[in-house]
Amino acid sequence: MSQPDVQLRRAAWADxxxxxxxxxxxxxxxxxxxxxxxxxxxxxxxxxxxxxxxRYHIWIAQVLGRDVGVVRVEESDAVGxxxxxxxxxxxxxxxxxxxxxxxxxxxFERHPAGALDAWIANGNEASVRCFERCGxxxxxxxxxxxxxxxxxxxxxxxxx
Ligand SMILES: CC(C)(COP(=O)(O)OP(=O)(O)OC[C@H]1O[C@@H](n2cnc3c(N)ncnc32)[C@H](O)[C@@H]1OP(=O)(O)O)[C@@H](O)C(=O)NCCC(=O)NCCS
Numbered sequence: 291m292s293q294p295d296v297q298l299r300r301a302a303w304a305d306x307x308x309x310x311x312x313x314x315x316x317x318x319x320x321x322x323x324x325x326x327x328x329x330x331x332x333x334x335x336x337x338x339x340x341x342x343x344x345r346y347h348i349w350i351a352q353v354l355g356r357d358v359g360v361v362r363v364e365e366s367d368a369v370g371x372x373x374x375x376x377x378x379x380x381x382x383x384x385x386x387x388x389x390x391x392x393x394x395x396x397x398f399e400r401h402p403a404g405a406l407d408a409w410i411a412n413g414n415e416a417s418v419r420c421f422e423r424c425g426x427x428x429x430x431x432x433x434x435x436x437x438x439x440x441x442x443x444x445x446x447x448x449x450x
Pocket of ligand 1: 317318321373374375376377380381382383384385386387388408409410411414415416417419420423
């Protein structure tokens, strides 16, 4: 049986708490560049600024109308940085790869000659696999506060 597709809808202010709960899940914090928990007021300031920033794109991933996670892309000229977090119960079903595919296509529509990066904490195997399946390839690494993050890059929209 084929799985229902993932849709992306533009995030709105009404999604603030939902996005906070996904981003603040302990296993999501663990793999983030800044691993400490985020207080809701701090998140709200961050979120409002990002919603107002034209270089920033935040989408809610939905399956059959149900919100299951958040995908965001920050653009700097023709280079973007993407990150994704799904709620726990939605992981491991191919949804991350498909949500990422939609975000990549939206990016390359705006920047056909651009490049889209992801920074993945060393050891985050689910994320590495998900980004690789989407067409991202290793492009470098960086150490931030003693932790290694691998840079993955894609240069054209994924075919799958
Ligand atoms: C990373 C994340 C977005 C992946 O999304 P997902 O929907 O779980 O992944 P998918 O089901 O699309 O799987 C994509 C590939 O990864 C593999 N995969 C999924 N979970 C895995 C795991 N825990 N360990 C190893 N591989 C895994 C799948 O088997 C699939 O590969 P395949 O097609 O060759 O079988 C999701 O797990 C998540 O939100 N994690 C917490 C937040 C996070 O780490 N975000 C990334 C920050 S860079």
